[in-house]
Amino acid sequence: MASESDNQKSDRRIVHCLLCEKPQEMLTTHLSRVCMKKSTPKERLEEAKRAKESTKVWTREARNWDYKEMVKRYPHRPSRLALLEELRQRKFFVANAPNQADLEPEETSTSTAAVPTSGVSSQAASGVLVAEDSSSEGSTTDPSDRTWQRDQAQPSTSVRVKMMNKGLYEKFPAEEPMLTDFKGYLINTLQVPNCQQEVDNVSRMLRYIQPSGDEVRLDFLLKSTETKDYLTQLRLADMGPATILNYIKNMIRFVTYLKTHLNLGAADADFYRKCQAYIDLLTFLRKPVAKWNSNVTCKTRYLRFLEGEKRLQECQAVLRKAKKDMLFVYGRLLEGDHVASDEKTIFRYYCEAILILGHFQRPGVVEGITTAEWDERKKSVGKVRVAVSEHKTATMQIAVFDLTMEEAAMLDAYYTWIRPYCIRPDVDHGNRLFVSSSGTKIRSATNDLSRLHTHYKLPNIKSQQIRRTVKTDVAANFSDEQKGSVAHYMAHSTAVANQHYRMMTLDSVVATANLLSSLTRSSSDDSGEEGAQAKKRRRVEEAGSPTPDFDDFLQAFPVGITGHPPNKTQRAKAGFPTDRVFYDKWRALQYSKREKHLLSKCSRYAPTASKVAKIIETEGWTANHPRPEDIMAKWRPLSRAQVQSDPAIIRGVTSQKWTGLAVKDFGEQKGVVATKAFRKGSILCDLHGKVITGAEGREMAERQGELGHLFFFKHGSEEVCIDAETFPCECHPSLESTGRWITNSKKKFNVQPRHCIVKLQEGDRHVLLFQATKDILKDEKIRFNHSIKKRSFRGEEVELEWLDV
Known part of the structure; x- marks a missing residue:
């Protein structure tokens, strides 16, 4: 017992x-x-x-610790190693910890620069890819820092090993004063938040040139040999030309910062000359690297040209193959059944693939979407629209995509039943929608996509491949307007998209060769008997097998904003093919014309959904027309050239009947208030009055003893004045001009004058139009800033309303 x-x-x-x-x-x-x-x-x-x-x-x-996470949280190496030893003595489990052989040479090193060791294991040396949550111990910056960014060219692990072996990876301490100031300059002056990689590149290059000391010395400006040697060593370490160009560009920006933003000229009279000479050296060294980069790019495109682009169906094969399994997991999530952790991870990969492969979004969109943006999604006509503001692209566009109800349900299932189990109270996830199993925001959606393809034993498809397929294959036959829409959907600038549309493909080569062949044949010598026989043969061929083009189709069936596209019977009767090629092009042209018609009806101010819907109903369109929401999104303020000939503006200037405004008596003076809401860029009314010369306006001011409603401005070298003081005006003796009662405010103005030369029936006329500088609410008072400058009046300096427009 x-x-x-x-x-x-x-x-x-x-x-x-x-x-x-x-x-x-x-x-x-x-x-x-x-x-x-x-x-x-x-x-x-x-x-x-x-x-x-x-x-x-x-x-x-x-009880389980990860040495890679310790590297990020505890950048001080001696303290981190002491903590590692303490944890081991207390029987904790520490994953990815370096062995004793790796620690000994680093413990005896006197360099203050952090050198990556944990990120380079025996697996890394053998070429094994780094896992999702791997990080370089050489980086002493927390990824949650807003200045952090990945390596711009993401060099392979073997390149990093070679850089370390050659001493190219060492850096100055993170707290080095000159580099810290340079980082602040990038963030605050140049507005480059993701600048940590640039600072690290400069730090590594300076450390190679100055191998000793903890502070940057300016004598590196005279060490051209070391600079050339560093770039040479980068190339010997198998670094790509694009990354070497980044090193040179970053160093030029650093020296430019020293030259223009640091007061070092007093200490060294030749400092500016040395800086410029060093910049000239880097510019000279950049030329052969840029040529090398061009050769590499051409070779890559050549190989891509030979291989050919993948079809869209091939790129989206993993979505089709995984769909059945994911629907099964989705059903178990709805019923509250147990789902294994690896199934949850694969489900997350599938949700990311929906955005990348199904909606052609960048990996940065998947990594940047937040829970708030998902909660603010909008539903319309069987679609769920999501907008993402931070997606790590160089464009100023937001990423917007429309999910089907099924796709949105899948993502919402992940958000509701899988994501909460991954969240850790002590781990910062940045409120990202997609988080890893350890609770951190996902580091690489590209790696997740690769793992999904590996799981289903399919060739890996990257986001660049499917986006290139869409731009070069799917959208090749689109109109310019449709190409622009595709570019916006993929968060591209239109210029970049057009560049890809012009990329050479096998189909485009064949089409161009056929076109040139036809030109060569038509320009050949048709004289003599052989030429006559060739002409006769071509006439027979043309008579036997006519090939009408789309221009003939448009002549037979003109496109207008009214009418319906020709049906199959009508196309066949007119001698055209019965397929949908010409039919779809006809509908696209009509859609474009109807869109322009709707926008022309709302030229003065932004349309509302009800107004657009009413116009569509009045026109009697039941299909093939834009939605009111699309017209509202595409509306833009009129340009100066459009304003000068816009019928609505001309009608308002002529009749002086501007809707949406009312003159109100405020006691001391009259003012103008909005009786409806106006969006930014809307044109409210004009400043109406007789147009006289500047000299005539000053004479009138002399006679009156005050300026009143006299508004002066310049048109080129000509000085012009609008006499809004004379009331009523000659052209509208029975009407009260609205614009002359708009009051002045230097701080609270919401409109600004815009000079245009409007083409009236009696001739061109100078007009000042009031354009909204921000959104104006209903019942809000209208004000504008007179931009007052001092001018001579009665021998004294007085304030004159002078508009430089």
């Missing part, structure tokens, strides 16, 4: 009391006698359960 009692005692689990934070063999007895003497048995039982659950969580999670 004694031995059995001893065995039971030895098998007891040690549970820590969460109140006194001490280990206890009999927790319930301890609570009843010490920490919870005055509590009820039920309360003590709840506390015991809480303590046991805490012990389970600690055993399952807190």
Whole structure:
């Protein structure tokens, strides 16, 4: 019995009391006698359960540490190694920890620059790719820092190993004053938030040139040999030309910063000359690297040309193959059944693939979408629209995509039932929608996509491949307007998209060759008997197999904003093919014409959905027309050339009947208020009055003794004045001009004058139009800033309303 009692005692689990934070063999007895003497048995039982659950969580999670996470949290190497040794002595499990052989040479090193070691293991040296959450120990910057960014060209691990072996990866300490100031200059002056990689590139290059010391010395400006040698060593380390160009560009920006933003000329009179000479050296060294980069780019495009672009169906094969499995997981999530952790991870990969492969978005969109942006998604006509503001592109566009209801349900299932189980209270996830199993925001959606393809044993498809397929294959036959829409959907600038549309493909080569062949044949010598026979043969061929083009189709069936496209019977009767090629082009042209018609009806100010819907109803369009939401999104303020000939503007200037405005008496003076809302860029009214010369306006001011409603402005070298003082005006003796009552405000103005030369029936006329500088609400008072400058009036300096427009 004694031995059995001893065995039971030895098998007891040690549970820590969460109140006194001490280990206890009999927790319930301890609570009843010490920490919870005055509590009820039920309360003590709840506390015991809480303590046991805490012990389970600690055993399952807190006892396991990851050395890579320690690198990010504890950049000071000696402290981190001491913590590692302490954890090992206390029997904690530390994954990815360096072995003793790796630690010894680094412990004896006196360099203050952090050198990556944990990121380069035996697997890395053998070429194995780094996992999703891997990080370089050489980076002492927390990825949550807004200045952090990945390596611009993402060099392979073998390149990084070669750089370390050659001493190219060492850096100055992160707190080095000159580099810290340079980082602040990039963030605050140049507005480059993701600048950490640029600072690291400069730090590595300076460390190679100055291998000793903890501070940057300016004598590197004279070390041209070391600079050339560093760039040469980068090339010998198998670094690509694009990344070497980044190093040169970053260094030029750093020297430019020293030259223009640091007051160092007093210490060295030749400092500016040295800076310029060093910049000239880097510019000279950049030329052969740029040529090398062009050769590499051409070779890559050549190989891509030979291989040919993948079809869209090939790029989206993993979505079709995984769909059945993911719907099964989705059903179990809805029913509350158990789903394994690896299935949850694959489900997350599938949701990311929906955005990248299904909607052609960049990986940065997947990595940047937040929970708030997902919560603010909008539903319309069977679609769910999501907008992402931060997507790591060089464009100023937001990423917007429309999900089907099924796709949105899949993403919402991940958000509702999978993501909460990945969140950790002590891990910062940045409120990102997609988080890893460890609770951090995902580091690389590209790697996740690769793992999904590997899981289903399919060739990996990258986001660049499918986006290139869309731009060069799918959108090749689109109109310019449709290409622009595709570019916007993929968060591209139109110029970049057009560049890809012009990329050479096999189909485009064949089409161009046929075109040139036809030109060559038509320009050949048709004289003589052979020429006559060739002409006769071509006439027979043309008569036997006519090939009408789309221009003939448009002549037979003109496109207008009214009418319906010709049906199959009508096309066949007119001698055209019965397929949908010409039919679809006809509908696209009509759609474009109807879109322009709707926008022309709303030229003066932004349209509302009800107004556009009313126009569509009045026209009697039931199909093939833009939605009111699309017209509202595409509306842009009129340009100066459009304003000068716009019928609505001409009608308003001529009749002086501007809708949406009313003159109101405010007691001391009259003012103008908006009777409807106006969006930014809308034209409210004009400043109406007789147009006279500047000299005539000053004479009138002299006679009156005050300026009143005289508004002066310049048109080129000509000085012009609008006399809004004379009331009523000659052209509208029975009307009160609205614009002359708009009051002045230097701080609270919401409109600004815009000079145009409007083409009226009686001839061209100078007009000042008031354009909204921001959104104006209903019943808001209209104000504009007179831009007052001092001019001579009655021999004194007085304030004259002078508009330079």
